[in-house]
Amino acid sequence: xxxxxxxNPGYFCxxxxxxxxxxxxxxxxxxxxxxYMSFCKFNTLKDIExxxxxxxxxxxxxxxxxxxxxxxxxxxxFAVISxxxxxxxxxxxxxxLTKNFGGTNIFRTIFFMPNLLxxxxxxxxxxxxxxxxxxxxxxxxxxxxxxxxxxxxxLMIWQQVGYMMIIYVAGLQGISDDLKEAAKIDGANSKxxxxxxxxxxxMPSISMCTFLTLTNGFKLFDQNLxxxxxxxxxxxxxxxxxxxxxxxxxxxxxxVGQAKAVLFFLLVGAIAIAQLKITQSKxxx
Amino acid sequence: MKKRIAVLLASAMLMxxxxxxxxSCKSGGGNSGADASKGHVYYLSFKPEADEAWQELAKAYxxxxxxxxxxxxxxxxxxxxxxxxxxxxxxxxxxFQINGPNGYARWKDFCYDLTDTDFAKELNSxxxxxxxxxxxxxxxxxxxxxxxxxxxxxxxxxxxHKLDEITNFETLKAVADDIHANAATNGFDAFSTAGMExxxxxxxxxxxxxxxxxxxxxxxxxxxxxxxxxxxxDNFRNIWDLxxxxxxxxxxxxxxxxxxxxxxxxxxxxAVFYQNGTWAYGDIKGKIADEDLAYLPIYTxxxxxxxxxxxTGTENYMCINSQADEKDIxxxxxxxxxxxxxxxxxDAVANKMGFLTPFKSGKTPDNYLVKLANDSLASGKSPVSWxxxxxxxEDWKNGVGDALTAYAAKPGDDTWDAVKVAFVDGWASxxxxxxx
Numbered sequence: 001x002x003x004x005x006x007x008n009p010g011y012f013c014x015x016x017x018x019x020x021x022x023x024x025x026x027x028x029x030x031x032x033x034x035x036y037m038s039f040c041k042f043n044t045l046k047d048i049e050x051x052x053x054x055x056x057x058x059x060x061x062x063x064x065x066x067x068x069x070x071x072x073x074x075x076x077x078f079a080v081i082s083x084x085x086x087x088x089x090x091x092x093x094x095x096x097l098t099k100n101f102g103g104t105n106i107f108r109t110i111f112f113m114p115n116l117l118x119x120x121x122x123x124x125x126x127x128x129x130x131x132x133x134x135x136x137x138x139x140x141x142x143x144x145x146x147x148x149x150x151x152x153x154x155l156m157i158w159q160q161v162g163y164m165m166i167i168y169v170a171g172l173q174g175i176s177d178d179l180k181e182a183a184k185i186d187g188a189n190s191k192x193x194x195x196x197x198x199x200x201x202x203m204p205s206i207s208m209c210t211f212l213t214l215t216n217g218f219k220l221f222d223q224n225l226x227x228x229x230x231x232x233x234x235x236x237x238x239x240x241x242x243x244x245x246x247x248x249x250x251x252x253x254x255x256v257g258q259a260k261a262v263l264f265f266l267l268v269g270a271i272a273i274a275q276l277k278i279t280q281s282k283x284x285x
Numbered sequence: 286m287k288k289r290i291a292v293l294l295a296s297a298m299l300m301x302x303x304x305x306x307x308x309s310c311k312s313g314g315g316n317s318g319a320d321a322s323k324g325h326v327y328y329l330s331f332k333p334e335a336d337e338a339w340q341e342l343a344k345a346y347x348x349x350x351x352x353x354x355x356x357x358x359x360x361x362x363x364x365x366x367x368x369x370x371x372x373x374x375x376x377x378x379x380x381f382q383i384n385g386p387n388g389y390a391r392w393k394d395f396c397y398d399l400t401d402t403d404f405a406k407e408l409n410s411x412x413x414x415x416x417x418x419x420x421x422x423x424x425x426x427x428x429x430x431x432x433x434x435x436x437x438x439x440x441x442x443x444x445x446h447k448l449d450e451i452t453n454f455e456t457l458k459a460v461a462d463d464i465h466a467n468a469a470t471n472g473f474d475a476f477s478t479a480g481m482e483x484x485x486x487x488x489x490x491x492x493x494x495x496x497x498x499x500x501x502x503x504x505x506x507x508x509x510x511x512x513x514x515x516x517x518x519d520n521f522r523n524i525w526d527l528x529x530x531x532x533x534x535x536x537x538x539x540x541x542x543x544x545x546x547x548x549x550x551x552x553x554x555x556a557v558f559y560q561n562g563t564w565a566y567g568d569i570k571g572k573i574a575d576e577d578l579a580y581l582p583i584y585t586x587x588x589x590x591x592x593x594x595x596x597t598g599t600e601n602y603m604c605i606n607s608q609a610d611e612k613d614i615x616x617x618x619x620x621x622x623x624x625x626x627x628x629x630x631x632d633a634v635a636n637k638m639g640f641l642t643p644f645k646s647g648k649t650p651d652n653y654l655v656k657l658a659n660d661s662l663a664s665g666k667s668p669v670s671w672x673x674x675x676x677x678x679e680d681w682k683n684g685v686g687d688a689l690t691a692y693a694a695k696p697g698d699d700t701w702d703a704v705k706v707a708f709v710d711g712w713a714s715x716x717x718x719x720x721x
Contacts, residue, residue, distance in 0.1 A: 045373035046608065047394055062714065131541035138537040143694060229483050232540070232687045248365060250678030251390050251719050 038259040041252060055259035064246075067234045068260065071242040078149060078238065079217030082156050086213045087206070090161045094168030095198075108169065112162035119159075123226025126155045130227075141228050141236075148228040148236025155223055160216065164209045171205030172198070207279030214275055218268045239264055320351040324616030329371055329378040330358040331601055334567065338637035345629055352616050362483075365391075372606075379609045379617040383424050384600045385415065385674020386509065396423040397605035397614060404622045413643040415602040424602025427625065428640040431658035431668075432492055432562030433595040435569070436579040440473055440557045448579050454520075454586035458527055464557055465531035475531035477556035480542030481690040488560055489525070490686030491673050493583070495596065497521040497708070498672045500587050509675040511716045515709040520585035522701055529693045532556070536693040562596075563654040566639060570653075580657040582666070594661050598671025599643075677715035684711045 038055055042048040059068060093111060097104045114122070130151050131140050141151045175198060183193050199206070221240040224230070230237035230245060237245065243264060247257030326346075330339055336358040343354035357378070359367035364382070371378050372395065383389050389396065399405045399414075399422040408414055408425065415424035438448060444464045451457045461475035468474040479489055500517035502508055529536040533550060551559035552572040559565075560583065569578070582593045605617055624630040625644045634640050635648035641655050649655065662668060676682060684707040692700040 043372075043391055043394075044369055058718075061718065064718070131538070135535070135538040135541055138535060138694075140538050140540040142540045142690070143537075232691055233684070245680075249680040250715060251387060253718070254369075 034258060035262055038255065038262045040258075041255050043252075043254060051255065055255040056263075058253075058256045059260055059263070067237070068242060071234065071237045071239050074145065074149070074236065075218060075220075075238045078152060078220070079214055082153055082160075082217045083210055083213040085153065086157055086160045086164055087209050089157060090164035090209065091168050091206075093161060094165045094172055095194075097165070098169055098172045108166070111165055114159045115163045117159070119222030120226050122155060122159055123223045126151065126158075127227050130154070142231040145231060145235035148231045151227055152220070152223060152236070155227060156217070156220070159223075160213060164213065167205050167209055168202065171202035175201045203279070203282055207276065207282075210279055211272065211276055215268060215272050218271065239267075321353070323350070323352045324610070324612040325376075326352060326354040326380065326613065326617045326620045327376065327378045328354070328356050328380040328617075328620075329364075329368055329382075330356055331364050331382045332638075333358055333361050334564070335638040335640075338633050341637070342624060342630060342633050346620060346623060349629075350619075350623075352620065354620060368392075377606055377609065379606050379613045380621065381604055381606060382601050383415070383604055385602070387674060387676070387678070388602075389415065389417065389423060392604065393417070393423070395604070395606050395608055397607035399423065399425060399605065402618050404618050404625070407622065407625060407644045407646070409643045409645055413599065424604045425621075426599035426601065427603050427642055427644075428601055429597060429599055429643055430563050430641075431580075431595045431597040431655070431661075432560070433583055433658075434581040435551070435559045435561055435565070435654070436581055437551065437554065437557050437559075437573055437577055438579050439573075439577040440471075440554060441579075444471055444473075444557065448581075451581060451584075452591050454523055454584040454590065457581070457584050458523075461527055461531040461558065468533070473555050473557060474533040474550075475557055476528050477550040477559040478532050478534040478542045478547045479525075479528040479539060479560075479693075480534075480544065480547040481539040481686060481693070482541060482543045484544035485542065485547050486686045486690075487682075489528075489689055490682045491676070492562075492596070493524065493528075493560065494521070494676075494682070494685055494708075495672055496524070496583055496585055496669065498675070499596075499669050500585070502672060508672075511713070513709055513712040515705055517585070517587065518705055518708060520587050521708075522704075523586045524583060525689060525692070526696065528560070529696070536696070539693050540690050563641070563652055563658060564639070566652045566654045575653040578653055578657065580654060580661060582661075582669070592665075592667055594666030594668040595658055596669040596671060597658060597662070598668075600671055600673055677712055677719065681707075681711050681715045 037048060039050060039052060040048045041051045041054075059065065097108055097111075127141060134140050134143070134147065139147060141147050179197055179201075180193055183197055188196065219240050220238055221244070224236070224238045224241045225244070228236040230241050234242070239260075243257050243260045246260055247254050249257075326343075328339070328343075330336060336356070339356045339358070343356045346352065346354050357367075357371070368378070368381055372381075381392070381395070383392050383396070396417075405414060405422050405425055413426035413429075414422045415426065417423050436448065441448060441460075441464075444467065446460045446463070451460055464471065464473075464475040480486070481489065497515065497517040497520060498513065500520060501514060502510070504516060529539065533555060534542055548559070548561075548565070548568050550556045552569055554573075558581070580595060582590070582595055584590050584593070587593070603621060605614055607614075609617070624634065625642060626646045631642075631644075631646055631648045634642060635650040639650045639652045639655075641647070641650055641652075641659075649659075685704065688700075688704040688707040692704055694700075
């Protein structure tokens with residue numbers, strides 16, 4: 001195949017074209033328009049009017065800014081805690097399920113299953129479940145921000161552990177038993193084997209999984225919308241939902257929502273790059 | 286050989302993408318036998334419960350006239366979202382809806398001047414035309430709806446009370462308190478739960494909140510304002526206290542109750558009173574006999590409320606997309622006129638959608654709640670107008686709704702102050718944000 005590409009660059013371009021077109025139409029063009037529209041007042045794509053940086057100043061206008069910052073801190077805290085929790089649990093489950101005992105495949109399937117359900121469905125189901133428990137304490141998911149936070153955390157752990165577990169299982173199975181055996185003969189205990197052999201060797205899986213969970217945490221939307229809907233007085237409103245709510249909150253504020261989306265993109269991009277750099281530097285060659 | 290495979294693959298790929306493109310074009314059109322030269326009608330409908338009836342009407346119209354009619358219905362609560370994205374398309378809706386002044390502010394560039402159209406002349410009264418500041422008709426109200434407190438008379442009598450007893454807030458409270466006190470022995474409570482989950486919170490953050498707005502407007506002799514005073518908020522608190530106290534659910538957990546649960550409490554005979562409108566008849570029909578139903582005004586303890594009627598109005602105005610092709614605009618106007626004047630059309634509107642329309646040739650729907658609403662009007666009670674359309678924004682409603690939920694969780698003067706802040710200060714700050 002590679003030879004065909006080299007001999008006939010024409011084909012190379014031909015085959016690339018559909019994907020490139022789809023990428024342009026589905027990503028590059030909307031992205032460019034999105035940035036442009038964050039400087040505009042608009043209602044539909046037919047009535048775009050340039051207003052300069054007005055949208056960006058409105059983000060921090062009066063109580064709006066406070067709500068936006070609150071949702072930023074809520075999101076940041078959630079992303080960090082959920083990343084740690086999901087990865088630790090997923091790793092533990094993966095270590096367990098790579099041991100030699102019967103039924104590991106069945107358990108892997110069961111743990112993976114929540115991932116096949118959509119976020120909206122999960123949010124709705126967990127809302128009924130968690131509210132059912134909370135009403136016995138005369139509370140609901142939206143009574144305060146903490147309830148919403150813990151609810152979201154439970155939901156996301158339940159949903160994502162299975163997926164991350166599969167990645168860790170693959171990583172763990174890639175480690176040769178010879179290494180562990182050699183370490184054992186040299187007198188290393190199981191704790192030392194875990195921290196000195198296993199974890200450094202699955203570092204690529206760890207950076208992959210932390211990247212996925214961290215960015216997922218930041219851009220969480222469906223689950224937030226259906227589980228708490230942003231909660232009472234925005235107390236469990238994460239960034240993505242805050243942007244969505246701003247977009248449709250009132251006449252003439254679509255541009256403000258768009259401007260928030262641009263800031264959001266810069267933020268998530270910067271965090272993702274920083275995180276990749278840090279974990280990649282720890283990966284064993 | 287390799288070259289041939291490559292060429293084959295490439296052409297196959299091009300063909301599939303071309304096919305995919307064609308397929309996506311095709312899905313836009315629907316009805317067969319349509320004649321493109323006669324224009325194209327595309328209506329983005331607001332009411333999911335009426336979707337089926339609209340689709341049937343569209344089909345019937347295409348068969349009769351050859352004009353292609355497409356109906357798309359936005360999912361509940363997503364009309365503005367859907368409209369924004371549909372309007373951005375080349376094949377934008379030719380007929381859409383606005384909810385009054387705020388919807389008009391958003392969509393004024395798209396609202397066709399309907400003043401001299403035949404469709405506008407079909408209205409019984411110009412009160413149902415939405416006019417802009419120049420006095421031009423930009424939207425036509427097409428459905429009159431009424432909400433109030435729906436009563437299960439049978440249960441009311443079982444509890445030892447009569448409907449005639451209730452003539453104002455004081456008597457309503459006396460009856461409701463008594464029913465609530467005996468809930469355990471009776472097996473039913475006074476009010477169905479005032480659920481504040483997102484599927485039902487509109488009944489209170491919008492419909493119930495209309496009462497203090499209405500009372501203030503009436504006292505001040507105005508029909509809109511940018512700075513509300515909240516002079517009738519005590520009345521609001523009266524009725525909200527009653528709803529959350531004399532109900533089967535602990536008021537701390539209202540946010541967990543969905544529309545389906547609240548409706549079921551009423552239709553299953555677990556509650557005597559239920560705040561909702563004529564559109565809820567479909568849920569009640571067959572579960573509670575017509576003769577057991579009654580409709581009470583929402584009493585709040587306002588002065589002279591013995592003469593207050595039900596809340597009747599419209600928040601749906603039909604508009605024609607002024608940016609559509611002239612041919613499509615003509616076709617759309619013809620279609621609407623047909624829907625609201627022809628035998629087939631009026632029959633479907635009244636009997637399948639259950640709408641009471643303000644048009645000369647409209648029929649009265651087979652909806653017992655509409656009949657009760659008409660009786661109330663005929664008896665000379667003065668209806669409460671719908672003032673939602675003067676509410677500044679969605680955020681205002683959410684702010685009031687959140688404050689009401691928080692108050693219900695911990696009723697007290699401090700939590701009620703938060704409702705006041707959301708109601709009064711929120712109103713001003715929302716208008717400031719829109720204009721700022």
